[in-house]
Amino acid sequence: MALSQFVPFSATELLLASTVFCPVFWVFKGLRPRVPKGPKSPPEPWGWPLLGHVLTLGKNPHLVLMRMSQRYGDMLQIHIGSTPVVVLSGLDTIRQALVQQGDDFKGWPDLYCFTLITDGQSMSFNPDSGPVWAAHRHLAQNALNTFSIASDPASSSSCYLEEHVSKEAEALISRLQELMEGPGHFDSHNQIVVSVVKVIGAMCFGQHFPKSSDEMLSLVKNSHVFVENATSGNPVDFFPILRYLPNPALQSFKAFNQRFLRFLQKTVQEHYQDFDKGCYQFLL
Template structure:
């Protein structure tokens, strides 16, 4: 037993030593090889420690630390996380220049360890691929989502099918919250908001909704925070390779979540294949199946949508707005409870403009300026997503006079923009997924 234990210790020690030598060698070689073209500036930024870079400086609130650093080094700077250099963008003008005006240069995703565990590394959103096949599948997914979002509702006066699903689920959620208030007097609304958001997306993707006590859905909804923690900017396991071989509770839960969620989607897609009717397209999954059977993906016959790819597309569509919508609704509820005077003004605007005979519709938006202002300010002030998902440069480029090499990981400090420039819009994630 002791022999096995000592061998295990030696094994870990060897891994640590080998990783240290590799990282040091990599940093030295990179520093000598990086040549800055004449007329361009080298990226500024703090010096990092060997092996760990600037990890210790970032602390538990990296968005605050990077905001302070940007005041010293500017809106374009470079830090090191482990042995990997990372470009940090701050300032609204700089971020718009990079993600909008030079969007093609910054549209990539870095090859991160955690991304490989999302739908077996085949996710459109987290994929490093941006070739012809990827673009065609992305376009097909976008078209399916857009079609079922704006499709007229056959059963109600709602503007579109998406609005009908949202309105129905809102009614159910309100009744549920009123029931809980009467029975328990106090409760955490997050769990019920999570399920309601999942039901809207599920109705669009799968044509059905779940009960608020459905254990399978709750088991997935309850670990969405762990998913966000792993894919968020600055996860050490993505930048310090040795951590991939050490026990990591967060990564273990992350991989278990992805496996369970993928299995759930595979079962749903299988059921759709078994009950599919060409003349009765019920939801987005049916639409994707139709496309795969009729080879409508593009004129290029080499681009096909296999059953496994449908699962990946549905996974991206289902997960795209799940966490962000849930979090934004939770923040909205918190602000409304904290500021009852604002809640009262919103209610007065709704009563005067719409009345209480019906629910608000998308077409009412131009007549509800105060309500819209509250929603936009909530997005800005809460900054519930301090960073966008990491980007990556697709080629050597130049930004604000600084030379930026290809394949450089990019962090976008959205928190700094939202708090330093009141009234600005949230930073868009322009990765074309």
């Protein structure tokens, strides 16, 4: 019986398909990041070409990864697209990585979405953990520690943080009471988020944002755009080709970050006008 009865392609078509597929496969394989020579690569389950283990993980990746760890051990490697991802399981293994070898595992992954946050200069989402990042982190920690310890002699609060939180809590209760006097039902999410933003604004800029700041309120209401795209697992971080295809969600994320950056820059410039050097001596 002829082979053509089982295979709906001619030998020429199969040869042509193989000729096209093989070079493409080897090109993508060559583009995949590899472990440098020297370190031993962790065990890796079989994955699909180009897609890696995306289809394998499915809708319950935590269960799939648990089964993988039972077979391959507490440290294994998978691929999300062309990006290698090391998976750690077990309390002892995680403690060794995050505590005993914390310097080796610190920092964020170099994801595309993170480069869009404050033009890639964000301290929270920057993959760089070098001396400049360490100096900024040390400065921020000192400021937060002082803000939670130092207090205004004219205030009854124990520290500046408590003072701002107490004032904003009172303002929040007043706003909620006003809303209850109206229809009697409302979404409290935006009200609470706005209060938190005002406290953070007071910590960063020494003052509350005005109620009339429509730009700030608009940013707060659209903060879900940031959350949905900055979380790990965004397809554009692992499949670079998606960055160049029509992607409304990605465009919204870019626009939000640009608006947020312009808002911060404008607020900082305004803050320079009434800058009091004496208020910041505790940072030195």
